[in-house]
Every structure is written in structure tokens, then in C-alpha cells.
Amino acid sequence: MIRLENVSKMYGSEIPAVRDASFDIAKGDFVFLVGPSGSGKSTLLRLMNRQERPERGNVWVAGRNINEMASSQVPYLRRTMGNVFQDYKLLPNKTVFENVAFALEVIGKPKHVIGHQVPQVLELVGLSGKEDRFPHQLSGGEQQRVSIARAFVNRPLILLADEPTGNLDPATGEGIMQLLDAINRTGTTVVMATHDHRVVNAMRRRVIQLDRGVIVRDQERGVYE
């Protein structure tokens, strides 16, 4: 589903953010990218949805080399991926329903599809009954659920999550992980960057560890070392 071939990415001209990274992520995998702040986890995620382009190497997503993809095609690539962030990136002036519906609206989905899919996904993330709340009326965990609902509402092939539990207390974070696990079980490939030992150790999934931009470990059913 995702393949990196000898990928290097520099910010400025000095230290590379990612150096010579190669790995394969199969369809339906759940993969943790771990490592300290600044080790290149977020950069890897940004390379996968073409928010960044590498100086060297190739990034393949669903069989297409996305570095060679025309800019006009990038929106269609992104429709196959959902994104979840540490800071949720919800729109404060829109309700829960509107935030999720927004993702479908801006890719031109008709109203009846929106009216059908949004309540469904809100039920999946456990937010039924809170459709008309605004983000500031929700707890952090609930806001992250909205963000996950928005990422998943279009049934993406891939879900990219950047520190989704970073702002949450452990119990709330656990709830979010259960949700991501459930989404993974529907066949969606999940790639999650984190430095939260607890969630990595609890899940026992594939772990790719980074240190200063270099992959130092790639282990099935790994733990956070």
C-alpha cells in the first residue's frame, strides 16, 4: 500500500530530516513510527500525503509514484487518505456535524450522501447526540474523535495519524487507540507517529523506530524501547 525507496528529505542544507528510509507497508497494516521529537516521524507522514517531496528516493502509494504525480492529481490522492493530528485541526466556527460534513462537501459529494454518511461515522466514533456542539464545547478526547470521524468519513484506504494521543490523558488516549484499532479492522491501513510508550506497548503492532532521520529498527509486534 505504501512503499518508500531510499527516501531522503532535507530541511535547509544541513542535517537531513529523513535519511535513506526504505520500508513497505502492506494493505491493512497498523504501523507505529516511534522516536524522539525531531527524529523525522512527522516528515515521513508528510512525505506520504505529498505535503513534502523528497530530495532523493521514491514514495509509492497504492501503486503510484506520488513524487512524479502532477499537482492537479494530488487532491485525488488525498481523497484516499485520512489525516489526524495532535491538535485536531477542527474548524472552531463549525459544529461537529459541519466539521465532518465539510470533508465531503469540499470534494463535491452530494447532500444526500453527506446526510447519510456523517451520522454513520459519528455513531462509529461514539459522538451520536453531539452533532450540534461546537469544538470548544467538547473535551479533548471528543474533539479528537471528531477529527477521526472527519478523516474516516470518506472511507480512506489509509489513515495517517500524527501524535493523536499527544494532548490527551492516558485513559482518553486508550479510547482513541481502540477507535483507531477498530478502523484498522475495517481494512484501513493505519500509520501513526507517536512517542507514547504506553499505547505502543499495549497494541503490540509493527514498530518503525527513527533516530535523527534514520530508521534504526523495523519490528513486527514490537514495543517502545
Add this chain to the structure above:
Amino acid sequence: MIQRLSYAVRETIASFRRNVTLSVAAVITSAVSLLLVGATFLIQRAFDNLLVQWRGDVGMIVFVRPDVAPDALTFIEQNLKSQPNVIDIDKLDYLDKTASFEEAKRVFAGDPTTLSLLSIETIPSQFKVVPKTTDPELVRSLANQYRTLPGVAGVSLAEDEFDVISTLSGFVRTVTIGMSLVLLAVAVILIWNTIRTAIFARRREIEVMKLVGATDWFIRVPFILEGLVQGLVGAVVSCGGLWALNSAWTSGVAGFKPGTGVSSLVVPGSYVNGVMIVLLIIGAVAGGVGSGVASSKFLDV
């Protein structure tokens, strides 16, 4: 399609509201600059009316009595052609009664009383003379000579009548066109800046839109539309101003004594309508260009 259209329209209105002060500034600036553009057209046209008789370097007009005998007319023409040193014979032009009457309709557009006294039967025909010499005294002495010929109703010299106005017209045109171009540039820059601010205000939203796979055009269209509407609203306001200006001018001119020449400064309504259409087009284009440039430059999130 309809849904996308309604999305674009909704976003445009919402953005306009968010940015009221900047939007209003952009609208007013484009209105003022377009009003000046429109006024330039009207002033030019008014001067043109005044100078229509003298178009093409005509320096002297020999008016021929409407009841002239054919031999007298031929004599005048041959006499004119026998002065190749003073007169540019190739450019010598004869306006018969019909052509002269058409011209008079323009000259006396604002002076219906005078116009009603004229008819194809009673109007003098005219020879338009382009002088070859640069010596005005030579032309003047020639004019005095023709005044005494049989069949000649009168001779007018450009120098006496409209040279000053012709110079003035050129000057006014340069100044008004220059000022309106500067103001138009200011309007485009203001619209550009308004759109840049609008994009900045919505940067979070735009970021989310890009991440969920909205196309660049989908994101861009509401902003371009907003700039276009600002330009267009400015143009509508300027059209209103132009109309008011022209009405005031027309009724002001009507107060002058007929036959003073001022009356020919009236601009016909059909021409004003044409100018308004031009203003609407310029306004929309200016707004579209300003916002188009801003939205392609600042949407790289």
C-alpha cells in the same frame, strides 16, 4: 454542480461580511477610479462634439450658401485647388448639404432650438480646408479673400474658434487617463490585498480543505468571485455616479444661451450607456485579475 455553485456563492458572501471594512474600501476605490475612467470618456466625447467640424487638421471652413449657383460652387472649388502652396489639395473635402446636416445634428445635440431651425434645404454646404503652410497669416489672408466670393456664406478659421480647446482637450485627456490608470492600479492592489487578508483569515480552513482533497480550483473560486464582485459593485456605483454627473451636466448646459457652442458639449444617452457597459467590464476584469493573482500566489498551504 449546483451544489458547488451554491458553496462558492455562500463562501463569497460570508467572506465579504468577515472583511467588511476592507471590502468597502476596495469597492469605493474601484468606484472612484472607474468614475474617473467614465468621466474621461464623456469629457473626450464632449470635446469631440465641439471639434467634430475641425477633425483631421482642418484649419479653415468655407461655408457655401444653400442657394448657390452651380457655376459659383465650381468656381469656389477651382479657386481652392489653385492654391497648392497654401492648401493641401489632396485633403480638400466638400461636405454637401446632407453631410453637413448630419454633422450639425452632433454639434447642436444640446441645442434643439438651433437644430430645429436647420434643415437639409437651409443648411450651408462646406469646404473643409487643410492648410499646407504653417504661416497662419497666409491662411488668414486667404480666408479674407474667400469671404468676398459670390456664393460664400462665411469662412471660419480653426485658429479663431477652437485651437485653444483642442490643446485643452489633449491636456485634459492626458491628465484624466493618467489619473484613472493610477487609481485603477490602486483598486486592483486593494482588491488583491483584501483577498490576501481573506485567505489569511481562512488559512486553517484552507489547510483542512487541501488535506481532505479539495481541488485548487474549488478552493480558489470563492476568492476570485469575491474580488470580481468587489470590482463589479464598484463599477455599478461608478455607473450611478456617471449617470448623475451627466444628468447634472446636461441640465446645466441647457441653461446656456443657444448658439454659444457650449451646447455641443452634451453627450447623447446612448453613448453614456455604452460607457457604462465598458465600466462594468473593466470593473469585473480588474477585480478578477486582483483576486486571481492573490489566490494563486497565497494558496500554497
